[in-house]
Amino acid sequence: MENQKVALLGLNLSQLERFAIENGESAFRGRQIYQWLYQRGVNSISDITVLPKVWRDSLMQKGFEVGALKEVNRFISNDRTIKLLLATDDGEIIETVGIPTRDRLTICVSSQIGCSMGCRFCATGKDGLQRSLKVNEIVAQIFAIKEAFEKRPSHVVFMGMGEPLLNINSVLSSINCLNKDIGIGQRRITVSTVGVSNTLAKLAGLGRDYLGSVQFTLAVSLHAPNQYLRERLIPSAKYYPIQSLLKDCRSYIALTGRRVSFEYILLGNLNDHIEHAEELADLISGFQSHVNLIAYNPIDEEDFQRPSTNRIKKFMHVLEARGIAVSIRASRGLDQNAACGQLRRLHT
Numbered sequence: 001m002e003n004q005k006v007a008l009l010g011l012n013l014s015q016l017e018r019f020a021i022e023n024g025e026s027a028f029r030g031r032q033i034y035q036w037l038y039q040r041g042v043n044s045i046s047d048i049t050v051l052p053k054v055w056r057d058s059l060m061q062k063g064f065e066v067g068a069l070k071e072v073n074r075f076i077s078n079d080r081t082i083k084l085l086l087a088t089d090d091g092e093i094i095e096t097v098g099i100p101t102r103d104r105l106t107i108c109v110s111s112q113i114g115c116s117m118g119c120r121f122c123a124t125g126k127d128g129l130q131r132s133l134k135v136n137e138i139v140a141q142i143f144a145i146k147e148a149f150e151k152r153p154s155h156v157v158f159m160g161m162g163e164p165l166l167n168i169n170s171v172l173s174s175i176n177c178l179n180k181d182i183g184i185g186q187r188r189i190t191v192s193t194v195g196v197s198n199t200l201a202k203l204a205g206l207g208r209d210y211l212g213s214v215q216f217t218l219a220v221s222l223h224a225p226n227q228y229l230r231e232r233l234i235p236s237a238k239y240y241p242i243q244s245l246l247k248d249c250r251s252y253i254a255l256t257g258r259r260v261s262f263e264y265i266l267l268g269n270l271n272d273h274i275e276h277a278e279e280l281a282d283l284i285s286g287f288q289s290h291v292n293l294i295a296y297n298p299i300d301e302e303d304f305q306r307p308s309t310n311r312i313k314k315f316m317h318v319l320e321a322r323g324i325a326v327s328i329r330a331s332r333g334l335d336q337n338a339a340c341g342q343l344r345r346l347h348t
């Protein structure tokens with residue numbers, strides 16, 4: 001274990017008690033580590049000054065570490081949104097965003113370094129996937145944003161870099177930690193997926209195993225009202241027809257008792273016509289769902305257009321007239337490359 005790092009972040013109370021015993025101390029020391037990790041948010045074992053110095057040194061010599069991420073850059077927008085570029089132990093860079101509003105602080109976390117899904121409107125997908133994040137690397141993002149805002153995020157959305165369902169075990173394990181160890185209610189956590197075939201039933205089953213019951217929100221990125229258009233925007237959709245995706249959403253709702261929300265990026269003159277809104281309403285009729293409309297944030301690599309506010313409103317009114325709950329997600333941090341993956345691309 002000389003050079004191999006082992007992170008403590010992500011371990012629960014009983015695991016840390018066992019860890020302390022296995023490393024020559026009493027369970028009480030494990031409880032102290034637990035408190036300093038999750039309540040104080042320490043970045044290094046050497047900062048847990050309540051532990052004997054000799055023991056701290058020996059743990060670090062053995063290769064144990066908190067598992068925090070190093071902040072390499074910070075971008076603050078006019079609207080107070082903060083984007084952090086964080087470095088992992090192996091020198092990779094990820095993005096994490098803190099979005100404050102009057103009554104909440106939402107963190108948009110990454111679940112992978114890069115992404116293999118290749119959605120055309122997304123900067124993250126342009127370089128492919130480097131690797132999935134480990135539990136400590138997901139949880140550490142919460143503490144990085146907590147440090148930046150000097151308060152703990154109240155809401156968590158897995159909408160940063162990566163496809164969470166391709167890193168399902170670490171994502172669920174980190175949700176468990178966020179919920180039970182950090183105290184963020186599951187209902188304040190959203191997992192967003194663009195759709196990976198044969199994973200929604202698995203998510204429901206594993207979610208029960210990890211969390212007891214699945215209470216977080218699942219957001220499914222549709223972005224198109226039909227298979228033809230969806231494939232143009234999301235290449236991976238070729239392997240997962242839109243009707244199969246919706247069938248799996250229905251099963252997921254039956255298995256978990258939770259509503260699914262649908263995400264729809266509006267691209268000017270591409271998927272934002274009135275006919276598309278009508279088609280979308282037909283597609284999801286019968287679902288107890290919520291549609292989030294998101295105006296496209298331009299990236300250099302593609303020449304998609306951001307639609308006008310007028311077009312967005314017209315699209316929304318069609319859905320509302322069909323009895324669908326719909327909201328427009330406000331764009332935040334537009335002056336600081338708001339689209340996911342943009343800052344990391346500029347940095348690397």
Ligand code: SF4
Pocket residue numbers: 115116117118119122123124125160161162163194340
């Ligand atoms: S939108 Fe999400 S799933 Fe698609 S390429 Fe970007 S990070 Fe991956």
